[in-house]
Amino acid sequence: MSASSSLPTSASRAAVSRSPWRSLRHRSMRWWSAANFVSNAGTWMQLTVQNLLVLQITGSAAATGLSMSVQAAPALFVSLLGGAAVDRWHRRLTVAVSQALLGAVAFTTALLVALDRIDMPALLVLAAVTGVIATVDGPACALLGNDLVPVEDVPSAIGVGSLVHSAGRLTGTALAGVTVGFLGTGAAYAANGLSFLFVAAVVPFLRPAPGAAREAVAEAPAAPARAEMSVREGLTFFVRRPRLVALAGITGISSVFGRNYGLTLAVLVTGPLAGGAGAFGTVSTVLAVGGILGAVLGARLHRPSVRTVGLLAAAGALLQVVAGLSPSLAVLLVLVLPMAVVESVSDTAGTAVLQTDPPAHLRGRVLGVWSSIGTVWGLGGPPLLGLLMEWAGARGALVAGGLLIAGSIGAGLLVRRRGGLVPVALAAKDGDVTGRSALGTAA
CATH class of the missing domain: 1.20.1250.20 (MFS general substrate transporter like domains)
Structure with missing residues (x-):
């Protein structure tokens, strides 16, 4: 169907x-x-x-x-x-x-x-x-x-x-x-x-709904040959799929320079804004509320694309730049809520693309590749951000990180608009999340 x-x-x-x-x-x-x-x-x-x-x-x-x-x-x-x-x-x-x-x-x-x-x-x-x-x-x-x-x-x-x-x-x-x-x-x-x-x-006791993305039980006997179930095929599909590479690039740079608010905002609140642990607790609460609101809005998406993810990530990065220049805690709180909302919607859109773009028989391996990449970001991101904060301070890290994210995504959009077929292009039209595989055998 x-x-x-x-x-x-x-x-x-x-x-x-x-x-x-x-x-x-x-x-x-x-x-x-x-x-x-x-x-x-x-x-x-x-x-x-x-x-x-x-x-x-x-x-x-x-x-x-x-x-x-x-x-x-x-x-x-x-x-x-x-x-x-x-x-x-x-x-x-x-x-x-x-x-x-x-x-x-x-x-x-x-x-x-x-x-x-x-x-x-x-x-x-x-x-x-x-x-x-x-x-x-x-x-x-x-x-x-x-x-x-x-x-x-x-x-x-x-x-x-x-x-x-x-x-x-x-x-x-x-x-x-x-x-x-x-x-x-x-x-x-x-x-x-x-x-x-x-x-x-x-x-x-779980059963797929009519029109479900995949009926695992029915497809298991008709799965591809064992030779096609290799780890290598999943990795090759990911590397040759421009939209997945673009999604990895957007998510990676955002994770390193734009998502570690537990570190950057903690230093900003307790440092330049002269707040205490209670003030950062308030910021964390607003972030959590924004994440919940963003999840609700993200759930309203119908067919999100990598372009959607990129535009949302760029918008969040620009909000981060403004947040880094906040003159007071009150101004920061006003900005933190939309930052969290945009981030959460972007995450939902990206996850939807990641889990629906690959053919059904490759999705587990694609998620495996994604998990390995995400672990690298998780382990390497905080030290890199820490070095940036040592050099530029909390405000400088937020501003520089936001500009780096927005600039990289903007460059990707320009490359795609000029017809560049390179992996970093945001290669996906809105609504096209089930396109053909880059591999001939993985349609």
Whole structure:
């Protein structure tokens, strides 16, 4: 079924098709969103207490950072293999198994904590195992959600997922303190284990909606030959696909110079604007509110393109430039809200392109490539930004970073307008997110 044939045909449903909640019309998507909320709450409950546990064991902030790096490291080295596994294996079965395995790791940690047998080497091993499983679980869960709704509802599914993530984070963080206070640290890990099992129990009952982006069960037997399921094919497709390379470039430069507000705005508020921790807390709250509003607006998108992502990222970068020149905290607060909104809408649009542009049999590997690239940005971005702040200060870093982002995106738009067919061009017309593959065999 084509994307156009799955569009609502009655006038009464026209407005629904633009609603940010339209993906929730589908029963399986409602169950999947509920399961994701429970899982996110459990995950953030565990993450909140994990740092406290490491500090309790070692008394070292450096050890806390090490445990986080060990868990993130597999995304850099194993994500390509994890993405290939997602393309090769039955989608729902993959999610159910990976969630059950993550639950087993959480229960193991809870048992070790309860028996007072936990130490730093054991925590690092468990963190590494969690990171490896996540290289499969992450893309599998993302694509499973898209499998449940029609193609035109994918942006809504992604926006709803972002809202669920935010709600789960707030809930999990709040429950962590209560749980540890009344039941102990091990109970938080056990609760996370139960949340994983809940997701695994829901998955077998999920069914794609008519016109869904991909019916994983039906397509599994007709998947491409094993020779075409290699990691290399996914990497080659990504490199030869100009719009994906452009998306990576936009997201990369924005992540390094425009998204680390926890660092740049913290220094700006507590430094030049002479605010304290409370003032930065207010800025962080406004950022969170803007992110939620942006997720709702992003969910209203119908067929976002790389050009959409680029224009939104450039707009956010220009707002960042003005924010860097803010004469007072009040002015900064006025600017922070639209900055967060634009960033969130851009993220939703970019994720929709990333998850719908590749052919169905390549999407897991494309997400694996993306995860590896994103890990490089995550690890390398803060040090680079820190060096820029050392040289130019908080204001200078915000202004220079914003101009660099906007200038790079503007240059890409000019190259495309002049007909340049280079990878950095913003190669996508609005609405064209299902174009032919750059590889002849991946149409």
